[in-house]
Amino acid sequence: MVIAKALTIAGSDSGGGAGIQADLKTFQELDAYGMSIITAVTAQNTLGVHGVYPIPLNGIVEQIDAIGKDMGTNALKTGMLFSSEIIEAVSERIHHYQWDNVVIDPVMIAKGGAKLLQDEAVNALIDTLIPLSTVVTPNIPEAEIITDRKIKTMDDRKRAAQDIVRMGATSVVMKGGHGSEDDVVDLFFDGETFVEMTSPRIDTRHTHGTGCTFSAAITAELAKGVEIKQAVLTAKDFTRAAIETELGIGEGHGPTNHWAYKKRGVKSF
Numbered sequence: 001m002v003i004a005k006a007l008t009i010a011g012s013d014s015g016g017g018a019g020i021q022a023d024l025k026t027f028q029e030l031d032a033y034g035m036s037i038i039t040a041v042t043a044q045n046t047l048g049v050h051g052v053y054p055i056p057l058n059g060i061v062e063q064i065d066a067i068g069k070d071m072g073t074n075a076l077k078t079g080m081l082f083s084s085e086i087i088e089a090v091s092e093r094i095h096h097y098q099w100d101n102v103v104i105d106p107v108m109i110a111k112g113g114a115k116l117l118q119d120e121a122v123n124a125l126i127d128t129l130i131p132l133s134t135v136v137t138p139n140i141p142e143a144e145i146i147t148d149r150k151i152k153t154m155d156d157r158k159r160a161a162q163d164i165v166r167m168g169a170t171s172v173v174m175k176g177g178h179g180s181e182d183d184v185v186d187l188f189f190d191g192e193t194f195v196e197m198t199s200p201r202i203d204t205r206h207t208h209g210t211g212c213t214f215s216a217a218i219t220a221e222l223a224k225g226v227e228i229k230q231a232v233l234t235a236k237d238f239t240r241a242a243i244e245t246e247l248g249i250g251e252g253h254g255p256t257n258h259w260a261y262k263k264r265g266v267k268s269f
């Protein structure tokens with residue numbers, strides 16, 4: 001049996017809806033072998049982020065080397081990286097091990113408003129990590145910060161996606177969850193062609209961790225050898241299934257249902 005190995009380099013969410021926990025659940029459901037490098041621990045639940053505790057840099061590098069020197073990976077994603085020091089060390093190690101299939105989820109602010117990336121770290125993200133990426137998966141507010149553009153229209157989204165490819169990304173998916181239109185449009189751009197991936201907006205407050213789940217699903221598919229556009233379509237389908245089915249956990253923005261995609265049977269998007 002060929003094992004598809006998938007690695008997440010991200011923060012821990014004690015509530016299990018986002019971060020490392022969402023990533024590993026997604027890898028498992030999509031039949032990839034999950035491995036994790038923890039960059040920070042958050043005290044978090046459905047009501048918000050109550051504390052952020054970055055892991056010392058040498059502890060992060062040791063975790064990466066533990067994987068790099070022995071197990072390797074077929075694909076990886078980054079999530080919460082918190083500081084420019086962490087971004088620079090992670091970028092250097094990805095380069096050192098010549099890992100490809102690199103999914104960069106430029107996590108900046110949790111839905112409740114807590115900062116998961118320091119302001120001064122955006123330049124390090126642009127200079128060191130984006131050039132290593134197979135795909136970058138910003139939501140609209142993150143794309144605005146990365147490109148220093150206001151994004152209102154679909155044309156604005158397209159211009160911002162082009163900017164991110166010019167920064168060195170191979171491709172971009174700009175997620176459309178942050179909006180109020182009847183449909184959610186995730187815009188994929190591979191440097192040549194734009195694809196608008198459209199689905200009905202689900203009316204729910206339980207969308208905690210959707211971005212992490214989406215980027216983890218892309219990573220699992222890339223690890224299995226699926227090409228990038230199909231990996232993104234499957235990730236959208238996986239995330240939509242997870243949002244559609246209420247788990248009813250917690251008093252605030254609850255986690256999505258990572259079991260849903262397999263339970264309902266795989267349906268092509």
Ligand SMILES: Nc1ncnc2c1ncn2[C@@H]1O[C@H](COP(=O)(O)OP(=O)(O)O)[C@@H](O)[C@H]1O
Binds near residue numbers: 201212
């Ligand atoms: N209410 C919703 N209905 C349907 N799909 C959604 C909804 N909210 C988010 N999504 C999907 O979840 C994925 C993650 O998007 P988004 O929530 O924008 O990311 P983030 O969590 O990084 O802000 C995308 O595929 C997006 O289309």
Ligand SMILES: Cc1ncc(COP(=O)(O)OP(=O)(O)O)c(N)n1
Binds near residue numbers: 110213
């Ligand atoms: C530890 C950790 N990492 C990332 C996030 C952000 O996750 P995201 O998928 O963008 O979902 P929301 O938090 O915005 O609902 C997080 N919260 N915690």
